[in-house]
Amino acid sequence: MRHIxxxxxAVGGVVGGLLASVGKDVVLVARGRQLAALRADGLQVTTAAGTVRVRPVVAAGPDDVDLRAGDVLVLAVKSQDTADALAAWSDRPVAGGGTAAERLAVVCAQNGVDNERAALRRFARVIAMCVWLPATFLEPGRVSAGGTPVPGVLTVGHAAAPPTDADDVLAGYAQELEDAGFRAPVAADVMAWKYTKLLTNLANAVEALCGSLRDDDVRDLAARADAEGRAVLRAAGIVTLDDAVxxxxxxxxxxxxxxxxxxGGGSSWQSLARGTGSIESDHLNGEIVLLGRLHGVPTPVNAVLQRRARQASAAGARPGATTAAELLTEAART
Known part of the structure; x- marks a missing residue:
């Protein structure tokens, strides 16, 4: 199995780097300064167990990779970049005939719940991954993850009814993650895991906009976003995990x-801190807003968080430039 x-x-670097550190076959696809750093000096990954430097194959895109049977494509881009990634990779030829979309499995190692639907429009074999991985992009060529006693918990499962040979691929992929030091349970109800994670990710925009999740107003804002999310999922008939599980x-x-x-903070906080110019709020808070509109459930707090996070990213704002009181007031006027 080769992991592309x-x-x-942050997430792709830690997962790919730790797989490479135990001898797994890995291709790291990157761009810009990250691509240059990986080509020059490899990838440094720091976890609670220590620091490793790996030098796997590096590629700038699909034109640099000759796909072969048994490859697994791991989507570790942000949700807003999924469509472009799928378009770039799905029709690439695979040695022996057929295309990536026809013959290879794609893993959605991403926050949100819409990536799997997008992938299933093109790929027959889609593995969903619920990512509990406190990963940080430190600088080009350096990533870290502070999880312990394992770097992360990566729950995987089929996003939809799979082809007959897909169970073996899923089991093999989970074992590779376990070999690299992750906890990687296989779940038949993996999308319930991802919807549960979505509820926690509603606070990502709160952290990015307000800078932390520590004071009373900030916690109130996050709690209101969570309450809206739970009400929406109930109205939509979407199952989440039992707390004990x-x-x-x-x-x-x-x-x-x-x-x-x-x-510093989570993925959305890091997007603002790095000035990437895009943020996931349309696919996190925006998922709740979408479902709320479809099922007649008001979602004023998530709508404000979605819009203000998107605007902050476009304007190049730093994390913490907005107060929770301001956002609460704006949501109350909606």
Whole structure:
């Protein structure tokens, strides 16, 4: 099995780097300064277990990779970049005949719940991954993850009824992740895991806009976003995990501060801090807004978070430039 990591940022870098560190066959797909750094010096991955530097094959895109049977494409780009990635890779030829979409599995190692639907429009074999991985992009060529006793919990499962040979691919993929040090349970109801994670990700925009999740107004804002999300999912008939099942899967897992590193925030916080010019709020808070509109459930807090996070990213705002009180007031006027 060869792991083609499409998007070597925080999550893709940690997953691909740790797989490579135990001898797995990995291709890291990157662009810009990250691509240049990987080609020059490889990838440095720091976890609670220590620091490793790996030098797997590096590619700038699908033209640099000759696909072969048994490859697994791992989508680790942000949700807003999924459509472009799928378009670039799905029709690439595979050695022996057929295309990537026809013959290869694609793993959605991403937040949100719409990536799998987008992938299933093109790929016959789609694996959903619920990512509990506190990964940080430190600088080009350097990533970290502070999870312990494992770097992350990566629950995987089929996003839809799979072809007859797909169970073996899924089991093999989960074992490769376990070999690299992750906890990688296989779940038949993996999308319930992802919807449960979506509820926690509604606070990503709160953290990015307000800078932390610590004061009372900020916690109130996050709690209101969560309450809207739960009401929407109930109205839509979407199943989430029982709390006991969720807690058992992450039993003993915690995030530690790594020596010499100050972890800022989650993925949306990092998007603003790095000035990437895009953010996931349309696919996180926006998913709740969409479902709310479809099922007649008001979602004023998530609508404000979605819009204000998108605007902050486009304007190049830094994390913490907005107060929770301001956002609460705006939501109350909606």
């Amino acid at each position: 990591i499409i998007g070597t940022g 969720h807690d058992a899967a992450r039993a003993g897992f915690r995030v530690d501060r790594l020596p010499g590193q100050e972890r």
